Amino acid sequence: MSRPKSALVLQSILEAQPPRAEDLEPVLAQRLSEVMELRWDLHRHPCLSGDEQDSADRVKGWLQSRVEPTEIVDNLGETGLAVVLDSGKPGSTVLLRAELDALPMDDLAELPHRSIRPGIAHKCGHDGHTAIVSAAGLLLHQFPLPAGRAILLYQPAEETGCGARQVLADPRFAKLGANWAFGLHNVPGLPVGQIQYRVGSLCPASEGLEIKIVGAPSHASEPQKGRNPALALSQMIGNFAALPTELGGLNSTGLITPTHIQMGDKDFGISPGEAVACFTVRAETNRKLQDLVEAIRARAGLIGSSYGLQMEFSRHDPFSATVNTPEGTEVLHRAFHHLDYPTEGMEAIFPWSEDFGEFLMRVPGAFFALGAGLDCPPLHSYEYDFPDQLIAKGALALYTAAWIAATSKRV
Template identity: 40%
Template structure:
């Protein structure tokens, strides 16, 4: 193990400090500064800041030509109150690291200790701390940033902690890893009237009532096979909070989910057609916009092979995993590099991700770092 007892004490302190001070997507300024400060003693050959927003990339150069290996973690937290009750609970009302990104960052910070003491023999190792994963905007912003051109990884790796799996268990498979998803916001607009004369209004009530079941019927879920589609209505509202007004406006928010990007276009078109038909039938106007766009993640066979070799070298048991319903913007790194993500079990009785009482287990820092470090050493020496 390349981490000392002193390293582990400092890494756990870092994780707890990050957990106390969560920042939302696009707001991760102080989180990025804390990461840069922690990396400083390892003397990276270069630290690129402000990439894709508040992103940070620490570069460790080898002395010989070779591939560039990127390991990625996320900087952002969630707009959810932290109700964990732990001593290091969030001190920011309404915000919490309830997806484990504080732990993911700490695992990469652990890698800085090993890379600082022993540079790669060849190529480059890059620790990428990415902003805005929770909104799906961060990876796209990082990759679109001109600064990313000088990074240009050949391989990209990441992990995600997974409640419901035994603590420290690892699951990894080739092919589809995370679903594509996007949020669809439908706004139906008509005309209000006095509640005593609803006949003078153009109410969206019937269109709203019609669309809720019709949208969900487009994506019933089921088996995660090539035809998987799921539509989840996450929010619906109509009119004012008043008894004297017949409503003239309604909103529906729905998350559209497919196994891969190729299926998403058809699902979007069908949802849009339903909204237009319901609006036309009710004499309403309709607007539609998309938010939180996530492309699907695909684990490249060669990248998976490198992770499996590292796991075997470290004597860490591992198994297969089906694709995950949840979305991850890490998939975009796979468009320009060979990429793979593995799942790291955070306990069978651990609260689910995004729950207000979730807290990343400190016991995962060392095994997560071991897998990545062995992968880097195998590829770069």
């Protein structure tokens, strides 16, 4: 990948260079089985968003016996964890972030580390991201930063979009003084270990929009005496699909996906008078998302009024856009170049959302994708399992980014 437009915005405060991959890899290889055991332990004992205390405790116990933390902050953002490794010398404070939460779904993969908790499973790879950040912690202990500090952040509730906000709202987080933030996500469908990143928007803003349609029930033999929402609901679904193009043109990355529809009960004698429809709304920027949501509300109101129906709206699971800063992108570029890791350019943003964008609205940093394999089952599928072969590469990348950021100043 060519140098991003953010070039030459950083100046090193030291003449030294980070350890090279050939120095880091053998050390991590000797400890990789321990890291994999941590990942498998978390996979066997998954926790839902907002209930990650057990996972946080497992990670804390694992790290305490291995990296001699300078400081540990428990229950950060309610159920998160921060582990600080301080060089004791002046420099920047760099946050490396992983997620703790799993998904409300069954684990159908026939694996030795299969989830033992019915209806809860790590099907997005957060167990793997936690393993990567923890492995970076091992490297930070073995090869300490020459300046500054690193924060290993194990964030709760990423899947619901509220975890990063909870961490940022915790007064103890501000006291940690993070100056930089870096993170990653595994991506099935990309070659194993392939790295993709870009300056600017990487993941869209999104939120869930619930629309309650209120009419009036009647006997099924006399639907004209009630106000059945079926036709309005059908019209809304078809109409909403065209809104992103109407607002943003043919190149719009906006997307409106119906995710849940419920109308009446399983009954043949009543023409229902209410319905609920849920949509996930996505757009490249926070402003475009707001415009799209407002357009949905306006269009739904027009359709509803034409059928004599009332519309009630509620918003859920908000995610800000993940926008890599120029300085953070430059750090990644230097880290990947130093490690001799090839990267691929990106023509378009990823379709999924990430609440890591909340950190990037406050401090410089960047987020990157790490390929999970062309044949890896998709995220949030029953068959998915995080590929352990990504741990070493992800850990070296985050460690090196932390080293460069901690010893750099913006100019």
